[in-house]
Amino acid sequence: MIRALLSRASATFAALLCLAGTAFAAESIGQTEKQETNVTAIVMFVAFVLLTLYITYRAAKRTHTTSEFYTAGGHITGFQNGLAIAGDYMSAASFLGISALVYSSGYDGLIYSIGFLVGWPIIVALLAERLRNLGKFTFADVISYRLDETPLRLLAASGTLVVVAFYLIAQMVGAGQLIKLLFGLEYNVAEILVGVLMICYVTFGGMLATTWVQIIKACLLLGGATLIAILVLVHYGFNPAALFADAVAKHPKHDAIMHPGAFVANPVETISLGLALMFGTAGLPHILMRFFTVADAKEARKSVFFATSFIGYFYILTFIIGFGAITLVATNPDYIDPATHALKGGANMAAVWLADAVGGNLLLGFISAVAFATILAVVSGLTLAGASAVSHDIYASVLRKDHDGDSSELAVSKAATVVLGIVAIVLGIAFEKQNIAFMVGLAFAIAASSNFPVLLLSVVWKNLTTRGAVIGGFLGLTSALALTIAGPSIWVAVLGNKVALWPYSNPALFSMPIGFFFCWLFSVTDSSARAATDKAGFDAQYVRSQTGIGASTEASSH
């Protein structure tokens, strides 16, 4: 399916339907061809790795407690955290995938990227400061604040691990394909390299190293993309209108690239996708965790503003880059495969070949190295979120009932990181040839249907009870999973059946209301003693979530 999308020749109406169907096609990299070894890229990448390993070494000296491991001791500034959040969000697949989407279908690429941006105002207005005021290490801290800790921690840990697993597999498979493409390394070698580096960053440097890897990568990515966009605009005397006019003249679809196309062919899919993007962001564990790395609610809010600005700016750049590739790459026979008349290496190479077209081999190498760095940073953040669910939520809080974060919790989190890293390598290799276009979409849908309803209701609705949260959260998770499996993106595209059991690829329109509804239903009908305790705890939680009273003393004691 992704091939259909990526080959420009066949990026027709039908391919766009596929895109709307699988929704996150641009977030995953399809099968790629191994390219010649790119020495410039490798040199620059090695420089990045050495720099980040040095940072990890420095960070390791300052990472002795669980607070330092999970949240860098709360010493990250709002600006730094904003860059890191943007870094978590700007994956290699979104950089290459969205510019490829613009390259093959023009305007529709913008529609897709806007969906990823519109969740942030909701996060800052409804969640960011409450999260910072109530939580310590993971979002489970927030939902178990007044509700019964054991079942809520287990629910949150399951939600975290499932979301992280799907997101991670998508990133690992994309990583292998990209590295094969950009560096000419074997797929399996690439998987092991990514896995081992990620384990090093996270186990030794914890959140501090992970954050700095993310910040450096975000700067490199924003800087590199800005440079490409400027070099494209130089060709047109800094007049975007001239760029668009030239693109219309050169693109085989001509005027059509300036119009919204078939992206919104099916309103149900589109609304459902929009819900998953908008509210899923507010339930992604590795993003939520970032709100605990700053000193207070004020910095948490600032970080969302910086993140939103950087991400929005980045999407504008990818838009210019996609159009630049239409005019400067597609017309150059050096970048076209003579056999297929499509881009060498697939449409995902649009931004990479554009770097070569406007900046030569040096910029090509730089952008390739940045793409690799991006993957490393994103998988590190995901792994840290997964490891903290295991060590903080399951091991320390449920098994040991110990909230002070002793050295055994730190040891468990490091062990969990190593295990997750190995699992990621194994799954990355196992899924090499699978169609994984559904995975990031599924991660967002689960986050929107399970994590988000429980989190939002626990902070705003007094009458949410333990029973309601656990049943609603569980049903949100399982319905998102079940509807995705029964829908076209797994039942047909992966399992090879002819007809899907469920007509839609994007489950959030249905699974998110299921999550909310059952949270409500099993709360209002709950007359247990626990329900009374849950409700009685709300006022204290509410005061703390609004004012931070109580939060500051707890944070400073660590």
Next chain:
Amino acid sequence: MHNNLSNELVRRVQADPNFIELEKKRDSLGITLSILMLVIYYGYVMMLAFAKPFLGIIVSGVITLAFPVGMFVLLSAIVITGIYVNRANTEFDALTRKIVEANR
């Protein structure tokens, strides 16, 4: 471990006029801005679904109305976030400080 606030303190804060003002202002701003973002985004999606010819109107050269509209949606996400953060970091934080000071 978490419920570190005494009932007495909680009641006192909840009765504090500054707290009532903070709660009211923040809730109304947060909800208004969230609804605004939902309306803008879903308005855009609905236009894409049902008003394609309108978005196809040429505004200049080859550029269609879809471009400024899309840019508006994208920038509105940043601006709405900025409005909330700006008010929260000045007005709401000042109120919060008063509440914290008064209820030590």
